[in-house]
Amino acid sequence: MSRHLKRDLVILVCVALVVAWANGDLKDLLGIPGWQSYAVRIINMCAINAVLALSLNLVNGFTGQFSLGHAGFMALGAYTTALLTMDMAAKDRVFFMTPLVEPLRNLTLPFLPALVLAGIVAGLFSLLVGVPALRLRGDYLGIATLGFAEIIRLIIQNVRKVTNGALGLKGIPPVVNLWWTLGSAFVCYLMLRNFLASSYGRAFKSIRENETAAQAMGIDLFKHKLLSFFISSFWAGVGGGLLASLLTTIDPVQFKFPLTFQVLLTVVLGGMGSLSGSIIAAGIVTYLMEFLRVVEETHYWGSITIPGIPGLRMVIFSLALVVVVVWYPKGLMGDRELTVAGIKGVLGRVRQRLRIKGGRPA
Amino acid sequence: MILDIRGMKMQFGGLVAVNDFNLSLEHGELVGLIGPNGAGKTTVFNVITGVYAPTEGAITLEGRDITGMRPDLVTRLGIARTFQNIRLFSRMSVMENILVSLHWRLKSGVFDALTQNGKYRAEEASMQSRAMDLLARVNLDGVADSPAGSLPYGSQRRLEICRALATEPKLLLLDEPAAGMNPAESIELMKFIGRIREEFGLTILLIEHQMRVVMGISERIVVLDHGVIISRGTPREVSRDPRVIEAYLGVEKHA
Numbered sequence: 001m002s003r004h005l006k007r008d009l010v011i012l013v014c015v016a017l018v019v020a021w022a023n024g025d026l027k028d029l030l031g032i033p034g035w036q037s038y039a040v041r042i043i044n045m046c047a048i049n050a051v052l053a054l055s056l057n058l059v060n061g062f063t064g065q066f067s068l069g070h071a072g073f074m075a076l077g078a079y080t081t082a083l084l085t086m087d088m089a090a091k092d093r094v095f096f097m098t099p100l101v102e103p104l105r106n107l108t109l110p111f112l113p114a115l116v117l118a119g120i121v122a123g124l125f126s127l128l129v130g131v132p133a134l135r136l137r138g139d140y141l142g143i144a145t146l147g148f149a150e151i152i153r154l155i156i157q158n159v160r161k162v163t164n165g166a167l168g169l170k171g172i173p174p175v176v177n178l179w180w181t182l183g184s185a186f187v188c189y190l191m192l193r194n195f196l197a198s199s200y201g202r203a204f205k206s207i208r209e210n211e212t213a214a215q216a217m218g219i220d221l222f223k224h225k226l227l228s229f230f231i232s233s234f235w236a237g238v239g240g241g242l243l244a245s246l247l248t249t250i251d252p253v254q255f256k257f258p259l260t261f262q263v264l265l266t267v268v269l270g271g272m273g274s275l276s277g278s279i280i281a282a283g284i285v286t287y288l289m290e291f292l293r294v295v296e297e298t299h300y301w302g303s304i305t306i307p308g309i310p311g312l313r314m315v316i317f318s319l320a321l322v323v324v325v326v327w328y329p330k331g332l333m334g335d336r337e338l339t340v341a342g343i344k345g346v347l348g349r350v351r352q353r354l355r356i357k358g359g360r361p362a
Numbered sequence: 363m364i365l366d367i368r369g370m371k372m373q374f375g376g377l378v379a380v381n382d383f384n385l386s387l388e389h390g391e392l393v394g395l396i397g398p399n400g401a402g403k404t405t406v407f408n409v410i411t412g413v414y415a416p417t418e419g420a421i422t423l424e425g426r427d428i429t430g431m432r433p434d435l436v437t438r439l440g441i442a443r444t445f446q447n448i449r450l451f452s453r454m455s456v457m458e459n460i461l462v463s464l465h466w467r468l469k470s471g472v473f474d475a476l477t478q479n480g481k482y483r484a485e486e487a488s489m490q491s492r493a494m495d496l497l498a499r500v501n502l503d504g505v506a507d508s509p510a511g512s513l514p515y516g517s518q519r520r521l522e523i524c525r526a527l528a529t530e531p532k533l534l535l536l537d538e539p540a541a542g543m544n545p546a547e548s549i550e551l552m553k554f555i556g557r558i559r560e561e562f563g564l565t566i567l568l569i570e571h572q573m574r575v576v577m578g579i580s581e582r583i584v585v586l587d588h589g590v591i592i593s594r595g596t597p598r599e600v601s602r603d604p605r606v607i608e609a610y611l612g613v614e615k616h617a
Contacts, residue, residue, distance in 0.1 A: 191476055198475035198482065199465045199489065202454070206462040209451035216411060216445075218437040218466035218529050227472065335453060 023178040040178060041246075042290055047181035048242045050282035051188045053266040054275060055235035058192055060264070061272035061335070062201070063228040064208025066142040069129060070236050070263050072149030075156055075255035076125055077118035077237025078244035079163055082172045083107075084114035085245065090171040097167065098160040111175040115184075115241045122237025123230045125152065130229040134222060137211075149260065157252040168251025169244075176245040184242055185279070188235050192275060195231070204228050208273075258314070265321050270331050277333030285317075292316055363424075364389050364533055364565050365410070365441075370419030372405050372589075379405045380589045383419070387533065392559060392566045394576035394597075397586035398609055403569045404446055406586070407535050410567075411443050412436040423533070438466055442531035444522045446538045446569075452511030456502055456521055459510050460493040463528035493528065499561070500524045500554075516547055520554065527562060536568045540575050548575050555579065573601065573610070585609065 020026055022043065024034025034040070052070065059067045083091075083100075087108045091100050099105070109117070133144040156163045163169075195201050203224050206214040215221050244250050262285070270281030295316065298308040324331060336342070363386050370383040380402040387393055395403050409416045415430030422428065428436055442463075451459050468489075474482040497503040500520050505513060510521060519539055526534060539555065540548040556579050559566055570576045576583060577597040585593040585600055587609040593600050600606055 194478050195472075195476050198478070199461065199468050199470075199486065200472065200475050202458050202462050203465045205454055205458070206451045209453060210449045212413070213445065213449035213451065214462065215433045216437060216443055217463040217525065218434050219462065220434050220466075 019178050019182060042286060043178060044176065044181045044246055045289075046283045046286040047178075047185040048239055048246065049263070049266060049286050050185045050279045051181075051235055051239040051242070052263045053270065053278035053282045054185075054188050054192055055232045055239065056263050057267045057270070057272065057275065057278045058196075058204075058235075059228050059232040060267060061274070061278075062196060062208060063204040063225060064211075065134070065225055065228065066138060067145045067229065067232070068142045068257075068260050068264070069126075069145035069149040069152075069233075071255045071257060071259040072129075072152035073122040073126060073233040073236035074240030074243065074259065075153055075252070076122040077240030078250050078255070079156060079169070079240075080118040080121045080237065081111075081114050081241030082169045082244045082250060083162070084109045084117060085111055085173050085175065086169070086171065087173075090173075094167070094170055095164055098164070100164075101161050104162065111173075111180070111245070115180075115238055118241035119234040119237040122240070123234040126229050126233030127226065130226045134225045134229060146257065146260075149255075150257070153252050153255050156255075163252075166252060168249060170249045172244050172248045172250070174245060174248050176242055181242055181246070184238055188238070189275060189279065192231075196275070200224070200227070205273075262317075265317060268321065268331055269324055271333035271335060272331065273335030274331070274333035274337055276338035277331055277336075280332060280338070288317075289313060363387070365567075366422045367406075367410070368420050368422075370406075370409060370421065371417045372402075372409055372414060373417040378589055380409070380586075383586075383589075383591060385584060385591075387565055387567060390559075390563065390565055391582065392556075392568065392580050394580035394583040395567060395569045395586060396571070396573055396576060396583060399571070401586040402589040403586055404537055405589075407443060407537055407567075407569065410436075410535065411441060434466070437529050437531075440530070440532035441535065442526035442529045442533075443535040444519075444526050444537055444539060446541060448518050448522055450510040450518055450522055450525070453509060455507050456497065456510050456513065457490075457493055457506040459521060459525050460496055460528045461489055463525050464489045464492060466529070496524055496528055500527075500558075515542065516551075519543075519551065523555075523558070527558065531564065533565045533567065536566060538569050538571055540570065540572070548572075549578075552576075552579050577601065 021032060022035040022040060026032040027034060052074065056067070056070050059065050083104055084107065086094075088106050091105055129145065129148040133141060133148060136144050157166055159165075196204070203214070203219050206217070206219060207221060207224060211221060266281045266285045267278055269285065270277030270279070292313045295312045296308045296310055299306040365385070365387040367383055367385045370380060371378065372380040383406060385393075395406065397403055405414070408414045410421060412428070412431045412433040412435070420427060420429045423436075423439055423441065426439065428439060431439075451462060454462070468485060470482040470485050494503060494506065497506055500523070502517060502521055502524065505517070510518065513521060523534075523536065523539065536555065540551050543551060552575060555566065555568070558564065568576060568580065580597055582594065583597050583600045584591055585603070585606050592605045592609060593603040595603075
């Protein structure tokens, strides 16, 4: 046990050093410059997408409830963080059509409490949505949560005194750096892992496996579904808050259904019911989103011109999803987790196979 | 008297699945509920456990009215059940299947579980040892870490019974536990049921399709056909009742 603790600590310190290097914290101290801002930005997006995928996986993959409301809760988190971290001058510049209501106008909080409040606001709204919606099952729940997310978005678009309506918010303080995004992803992962390993996590999984049997074993279905939904939405709100600070500008159009779809794609690709799968898939999807920009650009090959088609990336992702659903319905990891023992096992098998091949040269 | 069902009627639209059903169970009894396919046996179970609220009638458990109460609350009051078609949590381990049944007694809150604090860890440890103890008593401790879905059929049946026992019931409802078993396996299972009844001090209501399976271990048998009780009494009495023979074999028509 203590040996594992030592190993984990060593890994943690090494990762922290790399993060410090990438983030440019070693520049003043040792004169080592940080990583390119483009690379840092991609890592930031990876971490935020990991938070979003992990949280959606809790409801969809572990509790077996088909929820499509993630974008709505992200929007709540993003707006909460933005409104709580912008100072009065920044707010006055943005709210030139309809002034912001008074207590919010001169309220400015540090980033951490704003981020936590973003999660809490999203979580409380999820209870409002969950109480009626979680009585439904399967596809019906998906449709209901999708509808509620759109309602949240439309409210944001229309309560101009608070959200500035369709104009959105600009000049959100860019507080977020690698420490915030990777730190949030790490805390989110630890929290979900602990929780899923506990008796509550087993109750969630039993609901996924068989609702009737779970209830017959004394599990309060409604309470546990609501709990899962709350924790999931809390982290969706935190993810939205991180995104707002990273982008420094948000508007209601960003939080339409395709955003939920992108997170869902990540969850399915990584494996419903696998935390490490969600993290790996978040990395892959975020990286490909950037890498595939190539296909949307105009190419000139000598006299031939291939015009770029905006949105072609999403076509490729949709095709990828079709391929995954048809040939790998369990995703990359299924419902297993990536562990040190697991990696050792795979490496051992590969080595053994190589040895067999090497042993028969003739 | 532990369970009392008075004048129960269950109607689905125009179909009366069970009508005027009366049954009382005494502490420690083992009663068989038999009848042909579609007689309404499982419906009786579903009404007792709160899956359906009866159209008419009342159900009391130790004097307490439980008519139409939510299934998880009925379980907490002391009625556990198994299912006709096995409903294990198949992707979870054998051990976890038992631990789920212990969840409703958990005193640690959400924050204790999130932080894995001392209070939670102590409770988790005692749950684990309790689950292991239960598995040992049904000879499944050797496969505690295997996925429940990978067990052979007979073991899955035993695991389902063990999972129901883990909720610490006073009354156990078994829905065709011997379904799909050959005669030798059925006899083995009935011995097992007799044993756990003694060990756990249970009252058991047992649904069975084949009469000879329940003959050996039931004190009383109730025969249901087309939603109505057509006979009740000791196994010997019931097996000689012409109405029962008729229900099972049909009437011989004389030319």
